[in-house]
Amino acid sequence: MKKLLLTAALVAATSTAWAGDVIRMGTEGAYPPYNFINDAGEVDGMERELGDELCKRAGLTCAWVTNDWDSIIPNLVSGNYDTIIAGMSITDARDEVIDFTEAYIPADPSGYLVLDADLDVTSAVIAVQSATIQSSFVAEKGWTMVEFATTDDTIAAVLNGEADAVLGGLVSIREYANDELVVLARQETIGGGVGMGIRESNGDLKAKFNKAIQSMKADGTLNELIVKWEVGYTW
């Protein structure tokens, strides 16, 4: 019934009803290699390629929007864009507020990026990006934690000596590892896979993207993308 009304409203609205099908894809643009802003100032990364392909398979026209990580969920539910595709892990707490498609990247363990390879993380100051699975993990453990708005800031905090270690997605912190910064052997398994966030009331869109993700899983193109961008395990 709802769907019928929606169609009716769309048709009744204007002659541009078809163009109304532009799906706005919300991302952070600061989480390489998942999503980042390239030299040309455009959204790039594994999720850009994935999102464009998913839209193609689902027959949707998509536009890309960047938004601050902190307000990325409020802006989705208030309708400023239609999906979140920003390396967001599927968690129960988030699932209460928004819906997720099925995961397009399997769960990626979290790791520690440190200056001193012998660090005992349980008694160290841990830098995390706020409102991430890592920040809730450290908070639960009761360790000393400092929160930052972006991944870049957490790295800077360790380099400045403000914190001893960054806890972040393994894929993302490996991007920053060099002769100075090393990744600890210790890993934490937190959170589910990475999925697209969609408004709970938008079941249609979720079904479309689920179907597209399944088809990309089935023909191996999703695995190719995961290998190409080195974003963790394949399916």
Place this chain on the structure above:
Amino acid sequence: MFDFCTDPAAVEGTQWLACYLTTGKHMNLYFSVFTVLALLAVTAPSALAFGFAGATAARSPLLPLRWLGKGYISLVRGVPDIAFFLFFVIALDQGFEWLRHQALCPDWTAPIRQGNDFVVCQAAKLPLSSDPQWVHEVYGFSLAVLTFAIVFGAFAANVLFGAMTAVPHAQMETAAAYGMSRRQAFWHIMIPQMWLYALPGLSNLWVVLIKSTPLLFLLGIEDIVYWARELGGFKSARVSAYPHGDWRVWYFLGLLVFYLAFTVLSEKALGRLNSRLQRGQATVGADATGGARS
């Protein structure tokens, strides 16, 4: 941009720097300078208008109007900017969409609030999701101007309210003795003289306004601070053809120079305005600011 930039890995020295500083991303940074300047140019007069309306309302002989003015001033001044920007703008945007929804989609029966979601029909979306990106940007920009105007308007209203009170009462009484109505005395005696008292407070506000543009990113508008952060952050070879370490300190140094230069220029302009306003001002006004020097 330049011919030799086709292979960034091959160029070195100044050529490399020339290529690096002319990437599309850097162009966004340069463009955002104009965004910020345009925002300030539009916001300052609008905030002044809000402030003037607020101050006039707060002085009104009508009680409800007075309450409205005073309520606006104290309420907005009391709420932290960041909370205002996060909450108020989303509420304002939803308010517009709700109104359009009522007008454009009367047949729609599904509830607008569905759990956490705010769902209006496609035609009521503002801007329409089919609109090109620039429409979204202009809309965001206008929301930003409106929000800034309301926030800074409240502070300006308080400054103007004080300035109106500072105009010597004898002046107003003289105006009345000459047979001027309340309205005439307000427009011809009080307003021309109050600016001198208001200027120091308003110039403070102007400087604060210049520096609060990073709040724009909360509204999805990419200002100079956003781009400086983004460009200065660590870049691996996979992300950029110009890989580099954490260069934020250099970019922020640039921002520092920009903001300081802007503030100095503003101070100069405001100083000139101040001496101009003093010309022909009744004695007490001139005494208040210039008298100490003589």
